[in-house]
Amino acid sequence: MSDQHYEQQYLDLMRRIWREGDERRDRTGVGTRSVFGAMLRFDLAGGAMPLITTKRVYWKTATREMLWFLTGDTNIRPLVLQGVKIWNEWPHARYVKETGEEIALDDFVQRIADDEAFAARWGDLGPVYGKQWVDWPTFRYRKDGLYEKGEGINQVAEVVESLKANPGSRRHIIEGWNVAELDSMALPPCHKTYQFHVADGRLNGLLYQRSCDVALGLPFNLWSAALLQRMLADQAGLEPGEFVWMGGDTHLYLNHEHLVEEQLEREPQGHPRLELLRRPASIFDYRIEDFAVHDYTPHGPIKAPVAV
Structure with missing residues (x-):
């Protein structure tokens, strides 16, 4: 050793x-x-x-x-409410790009914390880590040639x-x-x-x-x-x-x-x-x-x- x-x-x-x-x-x-x-x-x-x-x-x-x-959550709000800042920059950058509003990062994060509707619109990261880990999406092939969503894995x-x-x-x-x-x-x-x-x-x-x-x-x-x-x-x-x-x-x-x-x-x-x-x-x-x-x-x- x-x-x-x-x-x-x-x-x-x-x-x-x-x-x-x-x-x-x-x-x-x-x-x-x-x-x-x-x-x-x-x-x-x-x-x-x-x-x-x-x-x-x-x-x-x-x-x-x-x-x-x-x-399995993909919204940063639960992290923000615990003071965890790891993911804040990505939604902030998307918000600035899509709205043109030059809001400071700290002000954006405070809005995420204070406004649940704002967080729902701008705080989501898409289907990142946890979503794939506990709810990997599946689709089933049907006899009519179409696909339907199955239960997540x-x-x-x-x-x-x-x-x-x-x-x-x-x-x-x-x-x-x-x-x-x-x-x-x-x-x-x-x-x-x-x-x-x-x-x-x-x-x-x-x-x-x-x-x-x-x-x-x-x-x-x-x-x-x-x-x-x-x-x-x-x-x-x-x-x-x-x-x-x-x-x-x-x-x-x-x-x-x-x-x-x-x-x-x-x-x-x-x-x-x-x-x-x-x-x-x-x-x-x-x-x-x-x-x-x-x-x-x-x-x-x-x-x-x-x-x-």
């Missing part, structure tokens, strides 16, 4: 991208340095979590987002049941990349494919991420994916095993130079653990109060702009 701190592989990836990545134009116009095909591995035994310590990661915010995904519920009933299956998968609905989404899924594997009573998990903002996104993605794995293990009566993260286009934005340089000067510290305080009746019944993190003493946060 290596004595190297679990976070060092994240810092090594960041350093490699910044020094060796291919510099390119991107969808946002900001520009990135990018590598392709990265991998990180973390052992979740004993409550360990891949929680980044070289800057503070707001794990409760990421947890609230994960719980929101599991509701709850992939998360099916994975829980398959982990219990058929742990040796190679089909424990949650998929977000619904090709037919990508154009309707505010942002096509970045963390797109989850697969799970049971060995010796331990649940291993793998996340494939097609596109990854290493500075701002990946610390959240690591926590969230490991959290989902822990929740699934809890529901299936399994111990947490290894979490494997795989990245396709794995990049740093050029306007994050100050963040990268400052973070790479810091040393990882501590080994935070996640405790699940309650096992609810289903994976859809967890609350934010059910999670406690121990021994998390990170360096301070480092702010940087989000590219939309």
